[in-house]
Amino acid sequence: MTSNEQTPESSSPLVDIRNLHKSFGDNHVLRGIDFSVAPGEVVCVIGPSGSGKSTLLRCINMLEEPQVGDVVVRGEDLTDPDCDIDAARRHIGMVFQQFNLFPHQTALSNCTLAQRTVLGRPAAEATRVARMNLERVGLADKEDALPAQLSGGQQQRVAIARALSMAPLLMLFDEPTSALDPELVGEVLTVMRGLADEGMTMIVVTHEMAFAREVADRVVFMDGGVIVEEGTPAEVIGDPQEERTQEFLRRVLDPTNAGAL
Amino acid sequence: MSPRKRRQRIRVLQYGVLVAAIVAAAAIADWGQIVDVFFNVDAARQTVADGLGSALLHTVTYSLGGFVLAFIFGTILGLMRLSEVGPYRWIARAYVEFFRGLPTLIVFIALSLMPLAFPGMSIPFDPYGTVWLALGIVGAAYVAETVRAGVQAVPRGQVEAARSLGMSSAAATRKVVLPQAFRIMIPPLTNELIILVKDSSLVFAIGLALSDFELTTFGKSEANALANVTPLVVAGLAYLVITLPLSILVQRMEASTAKGR
Ligand SMILES: Nc1ncnc2c1ncn2[C@@H]1O[C@H](COP(=O)(O)OP(=O)(O)OP(=O)(O)O)[C@@H](O)[C@H]1O
Ligand SMILES: [Mg+2]
Secondary structure, three states, X not given: OXXXXXXXXXXXXXXXXXEEEEEEOOEEEEEXXXXXXXXXXXXXXXXXXXXXXXXXXXXXOOOOOOOEEXXXXXXXXXXXXXXXXHHXXXXXXXXXXXXXXXXXXXXXXXXXXXXXXXXXXXXXXXXXXXHHHHHHOOOHHHOOOOHHHOOHHHHHHHHHHHHHOOOOOEEEEEOOOOOOOHHHHHHHHHHHHHHHHOOOEEEEEOOOHHHHHHHOOEEEEEXXXXXXXXXXXXXXXHXXXXXXXXXXXXXXXXXXXXHHO | OOHHHHHHHXXXXXXXXXXXXXXXXXXHOOHHHHHHHHOOHHHXXXXXXXXXXXXXXXXXXXXXXXXXXXXXXXXXXXXHHOOOOHHHHHHHHHHHHHHHOOOHHHHHHHHHHHHHHOOOOOOOOOOHHHHHHHHHHHHHXXXXXXXXXXXXXXXXXXXXXXXXXXXXXXXXXXXXXXXXXXXXXXXXXXXXXHHHHHHHHHHHHHOOOHHHOOHHHHHHHHHHHHOOOHHHHHHHHHHHHHHHHHHHHHHHHHHHHHHHO
8 A cells, every 4th residue: 555644535544553562571462563444444353362363452442552563543643642542442442252241230321331421421312322222233122131131142232332332433343252152143243244334444353254254354364463464355264375374274164173262 | 887877976976065065064053143143134124224225326326437437448548559559559558457457445545545645636526536536447447458359359351341431540440340349348348347336345445424335335334333244245135136137138148149140
């Protein structure tokens, strides 16, 4: 691509990460990541356990602070000490592997809390937005349920509705289906597919190769804290060029190995 | 001998020892004398008529007031223990270690001597202020540890979810962490209240006016006047009226959280 990344055209990236390094103590986890995501793009990040996928995702909303490099979202560098990170995070929704719903609050309250405290929306409007998003994930009838009363798949869908209630420009998913029983994976992926179809910009760390193949505009393969290979799903999953990618996909796609991840 | 047979024999032996001890106690003790001194019906009536109710009320007032102060100081100290600012942590740590290691009686006596040491100074609401402060100061050390443990028991993912929605650190603490932490803390806090109810008896060391007597001081003065131990037994039973329901409540709550897991 050309180097006109500063001009605020529609083609300028929503997320632009340059030379990102992150260490935990002397464990150098991210070793120079360059990565950008255009508005409306769906990017799936794949790679072996410990390769730094979650860490990369968590650097994008500064749940982890990188030591080196820039994380530019909507033209704003989040690593800048003057950056108002709380304000920036309003535009970045995140969905966690363990759902992390607020267990003391109903599905509806989970979706209204941040609207009320962060955006200062009046109760009626926050409730309206929350209901709309619960309906979007197919849980209109569960608004009074506590998380403990919901199945894993339902909890994860509430978590998605909670993030959507802030009207984010970007959604981060960290293995959203890895903690689910196999029969509940589908309902969550369906919601995510719907979001992608609506044009949401999404970065999805996942082991669901079928989902990546079908929904992703681009697949990024990480190993050892670097991006080894990226391209369309057909390129990276269908016809990997790098030895490490081939080796990883052989393990993941091998049906006798399906349970190992 | 099979393990089962051996267990049976041991059980028979245990019951045998118990029966022998009871028989010996019954044979040796002068039961008429014991009943007369400890369970004298007239003395019990006299104790109730002389103001057991008011003494009970004072015990409740002293311990509840102490608990409110302990709760406020303790929550502040507990949050200081978790602060990212080193000196806050150290101060709170020193406070907790100091007052946990000190007999509560010493704090009572020290506070009662304050007006002597600082002429002109007086603790308001005497003697209530002195008792509340003494119980509050000591109780705060225990409450602080309870708060710290409660907050640490809330999974990290809760804060991350709140922050990823754009909530400030303070808002995440107030709206997400503390409500969950307090729920975890209710059983240990109730235990702390039980301890304060009992510790309110230490007020006997600072000398109370007749009108401020609580259960222990009241029981002691009645026992002296009647030359009989029964008033103290009655006072002891009155403590149980407060503490037993509380401790049953704690057991219930612990059982129900154990089930909820
Ligand atoms: N908070 C942390 N403190 C210390 N080390 C960490 C922390 N988070 C991650 N790491 C380390 O960073 C490395 C990469 O972790 P990361 O979670 O990013 O991997 P991943 O690719 O998401 O793996 P997985 O597929 O298992 O989720 C691992 O070695 C991990 O132990
Ligand atoms: Mg991960």
